[in-house]
Amino acid sequence: MPRFFRDRTLPARCPFCRGEISPPAPVEGGLWYEFDGGFCRCGAVYALDPTARNGGAVLLQAMLMACGGDMDKVLSLSPDTDYDEGHVHRYDGLNHRLEPQAFGTLYFIRLREESGSGHSDM
């Protein structure tokens, strides 16, 4: 492992639109939201697992955010038909960069809206 490559950090990007995302922040809107997260301008939502141990809970939060907190809607969704899921690994929440040594994971969810146009209410 060559030490002189240690500045190979990258900006955190949305896996769907490749746009740079804002740093995850506390999500308002309910007691379900215990992890930091955010919204991409392409309609994707994301939540941060800072420890790489909370995976399922963080993914569930991202899905709840995508569904506006509607758990019934979350449970009605099917992977690969109703939504797309993306992961960004090696995320460093302190620097908001991707680093080879970091072990945070960003979970992204983007619903496939067959009908209606980009409606979003924050």
Ligand SMILES: [Zn+2]
């Ligand atoms: Zn995006």
